[in-house]
Amino acid sequence: MRVLITGGGGFIGRKIASKLVDRGDQAIAFDFAFPVEARRLAAEVPGFHLVEGDITDLAPVIAAFQTHKPDAIIHCAAIVGVLYSVASPGNVYRVNLQGSVNIFEAMRLCGVRRIVHMSSEEVYGDFERPIIDESHPTRPSMPYGISKLAVEQTGRVYRDLHDLECINMRTSWVYGVGLPRPRPPTTFLDAALRGEACHLSFGADVAIDFTYMDDVVGGVLAALDAKSPSHDVYNLASGTATTLGEMVELIREMIPGANISAKPGPYMFTPTLRAPLKGALDMSRAYEELEFAPRFDLRRGFEAYIEDWRARTPADHNGH
Structure with missing residues (x-):
């Protein structure tokens, strides 16, 4: 399979x-710039x-499709982060939504059907609720979330008008080295x-579904490979x-001497901007329809992170 990955030079795409x-498979990484590791x-x-x-320029997008003739698309390219989206909403909508429309248009014109x-x-x-499934109401409160929901809905329009197949993977606080x-x-x-x-003066009470990078990659590829997903x-x-x-307590246990803490309260992006209330994401649908189940709970994810960090870090810069 030949797969074009938008944002292929970025953290997840690479x-x-x-x-x-x-x-x-053949991987075609499409991005405006590439780090040394990717090169x-x-x-x-x-x-x-x-x-x-x-991706905000349709011409190079079309050229990449025509040259490399991908069988499917994995769409990672976006401006991410709530804080940035609040500071520059116009740029976020331009890249995340207009860029996605360009990808959908290239798919339509070049005969590519599936995009993840x-x-x-x-x-x-x-x-x-403490744990939610995909039927939970979608009421994004920040420009970043609004842009992502707009891309999801735009994909449905292209599905209905042009028989494209857009599969949306809703990730949660992805982490990795x-x-x-x-x-x-x-x-x-x-x-x-x-x-x-590292000390936070807030946030200790908020519950978040932290997701290790390897599980994100596994889930995306499960969606890419799914024969005929129902949703x-x-x-x-x-x-x-x-x-x-x-x-914080888990990290202290795993890395003795860790000088870290978080004080009670909600998670704050700024002193006046509270993060939306979080919780766990129910994975039943992915398990049943994509045959995908996460492999990393928080402890196992931290073990993998620590091993990866130490493998990349010279011994003289390793604090432990």
Whole structure:
């Protein structure tokens, strides 16, 4: 299979591309820029191709489709993060929504039917229950979540008008070594591993479904491979929520001497901007229809993270 990955140079896209190549597929990573790691992989690994282009410009998108003739799309390209979306909503809508429309148009014009879209738990807004399934109301409160829900609905329009198949994977607080923005649990893990301090004056009471990167990759590929899924939306998380306070205690147990803490209260993006209420994502639909189940609970995910971090970090910079 030939798969074009938008945002293929990014944190999630690059790992999905590598996994595709590992299993014998052709991966075409489409992005406006690529890190050194991606360029090295493309030079060393047959079947891993880099294509530079901007998804907000339809011409290079069409050119990539015509040149590489993908069988399916994995759509990771987006401006992510609630804070950035509040600071620059116009840019977020331009990239996330207009860029997605360009991908849908290229699929329509070039005869590509299936796309797996990386959506977000932010589309739900405040969780109404401790654990929610895909039938939960979608009331996003921030521009980022609104943009993701708009892409989901736009995919349904292209499904109805042009017989495209857009599968939306709603992820939740993905973590792994190299996450390009500061957010728990990576902020706490990295500080503990470096022997540095990390203290939050809020957030200990909020329960969040933290999802290890390998499970995200596995769930996306399960959606890509699914024969005839019955739905167009699937939760993709660990299935269990952990409070930030419990998470801090777990890291302290796993990394003795960790100088980290979080004080009671909700999670705050800024002193006046509260994060939507979170919880666990029910994974039953993905298990039943995609035959996918997460492999990493929080402890196992942290074990994998710590092992990966230490493998990448020179001994003289390793705090423990």
